[in-house]
Amino acid sequence: xxxxxxxxxxxxxxxxxxxxxxxxxxxxxxxxxxxxxxxxxxxxxxxxxxxxxxxxxxxxxxxxxxxxxxxxxxxxxxxxxxxxxxxxxxxxxxxxxxxxxxxxxxxxxxxxxxxxxxxxxxxxxxxxxxxxxxxxxxxxxxxxx
Numbered sequence: 001x002x003x004x005x006x007x008x009x010x011x012x013x014x015x016x017x018x019x020x021x022x023x024x025x026x027x028x029x030x031x032x033x034x035x036x037x038x039x040x041x042x043x044x045x046x047x048x049x050x051x052x053x054x055x056x057x058x059x060x061x062x063x064x065x066x067x068x069x070x071x072x073x074x075x076x077x078x079x080x081x082x083x084x085x086x087x088x089x090x091x092x093x094x095x096x097x098x099x100x101x102x103x104x105x106x107x108x109x110x111x112x113x114x115x116x117x118x119x120x121x122x123x124x125x126x127x128x129x130x131x132x133x134x135x136x137x138x139x140x141x142x143x144x145x
Contacts, residue, residue, distance in 0.1 A: 017044070017065040018093035019075060023118075023135065024048075025084040026057040032083070037063050040077060041070030062093055080119040089118060091133040112136065114143040 021033065030046045037043050044064040048057050065071040071092075079090040112121070122134040137145045 016093065017068045017071045018095075019063045019065075019071050020060065020091050020093045020133075021063055022060040022089040022091075022133075023086055024057070024059055024061060024088050025086050026059055028057065028061075028084050030061070033061055033063060036078065036081075036083065037065075037074055040065075040074040042066050080122070087117065087119060089133055089135060112144040116144045 024033075028048065030048050033046050033048065034043055037046070042065065044066050046061060046063050048061040050057055063071075063074065065074065075090050075092070078088070080087050082088075107125075109121070116136055117138075118134045118136045121136055122131050125131060125134070139145050
């Protein structure tokens with residue numbers, strides 16, 4: 001098995017077998033993520049990213065599969081699912097910082113109704129094309145700001 005770019009025409013050209021999992025509760029552990037993601041397919045590795053000094057979770061992780069097909073299935077199946085009370089956001093891990101920071105294709109929307117969450121926003125805009133990631137900034141009560 002390999003982690004090179006997949007040949008499946010439905011997968012993005014930059015897809016590997018590596019996923020970014022964001023918006024996770026700081027108390028979520030690698031073991032808990034492994035339990036959830038290994039139900040999709042064999043997981044090669046998991047890393048919850050932590051502050052270098054305090055070792056406190058930064059609220060995101062990387063999940064690496066042996067196969068890009070399993071990674072795609074995890075993205076489709078588990079995106080916007082609840083882990084410890086928070087909806088997680090899953091997207092392909094983009095290792096090239098110039099692509100991540102380019103801002104190309106980013107859309108910022110303000111004055112959303114307080115009831116809008118990232119799943120609702122994503123579902124609304126998905127009719128216009130493929131959405132790699134969608135996030136709604138929320139207040140402490142979990143409502144859209």
